[in-house]
Amino acid sequence: MKNILIIGASKGIGLSLAKIMSQNPENNLYTVSRTETEELARLESNHISMDIVNDDIGNLDQLPEELHGLVYCPGAIQLRPFARLKPKDFIEDYKLQVLGPVRVIQTLLPKLKKAGQASIVLFSTVAVQTGLNFHSMVSASKGAIEGLSRSLAAEFAPKIRVNCIAPSLTDTPLAFALLNTDQKRSANAERHPLKRVGRAEDIASMAAFLLSEQGSWITGQVMHVDGGLSKLKT
Template sequence: MDMGIEGKVAIVTGSARGLGAETARRLALEGARVVVTDINAEGARATAEALRAEGLQAHCVIGDITRAADVDRLVQETLATFGGIHILVNNAGFPRDRYLVKMTEEDWDLVIQVMLKGAFLVTKAVMPTLIAQGWGRVVNISSRAHFGNPTQANYAAAKAGLIGMAKALAQEEGRYGITVNCVAPGFMETEMVQALPTYEQIRDKAIQAQPIKRVGRPQDVADAVVFLASERAGFISGEVLHVTGGRFG
């Protein structure tokens, strides 16, 4: 199926590894020219190089999306390298899990800053280009955690915030041919999750709670993002696509 994104330019934040790296790869396989961006310089460069080794079009920009100057440089370098921007995937984020009474102000601020402020800054920076061309796709990577998880007040708040942001922007920007949606993954078998000391317990608990009895894969999320970023999803906006194996609560 032709997804209609060949030649489009996509920025994927937090794409040095995991869901972001796989999303960048899937977009590139569909013919998009992909900008890999992350604060993890070594990982981002390696991901971009791996994509180019597959014969795909990829460029790497190192930066901190919580800093407006870095975001402006990301946008300008993308425009200079590929001549446009059409797709933004706000993927950057990480957990700092603690019960609220043990959660530090830094734990709260870091998670909110990267996921919410970062998404705000990058989306705001690319929006004039999307509006001017009358076409754009923004996909926020939320999480099943937006329903709430113990020890994740900061993470759940940020992921729920990305949904609220998407719904507001879907109403603001639809007149310009721009859609804004969310993908909300459940348990996904990424390098970050596999490195957790309680990985096996978390995995087994998630599978038990899911109607579909297998672990989620980064490819599952990437496929959902590609669909929402495509021409095929042009009449879908303000929605949340759960990729959870059927688990919601």
């Protein structure tokens, strides 16, 4: 059996990943989020309700001794002109997107080591590879995630693999404000070479691959699942 923990599994990409992982009877699924949605409850995962940034994460001790997979999904997309951002905005964003996974990985490292072979998946954004207007705050935090992933991949090899996924705009509750009219949806689809925005499953299936045996020779990578936006000009 493989023990897999998804932090941020109540909706969006994390929920989609929880659905994929729960289809394999070899997986013991553990989930964390502040709320447990009906869809997540139906998966009958072992759920811990917790705010991963502000709560004491000592609760994670109740997880099994061995942890084979860890995925950290909570994130933010606050798009504002740089001049309107205050240093404290950057700090709040960094707490959620960088210190969150740092705290979690430090807490769970003994369990990940004990598993013998484990995989950690973190999330970046297309806006690190490609400069986009008004993305300074998210790209600063996610740029740190890309560096952290590579550095930890080196430090933890060969027992623990660490990768991150850099999605472009994906249809989840997080991106609601960017996709809540037909006009916004079609304009956003149009700017991608593959002419659509991402679906949660597009990203979740890459995370599932990185957790699986098929992904067992991949570490320290940034996987660009972005409809071609970061690499192509069409």
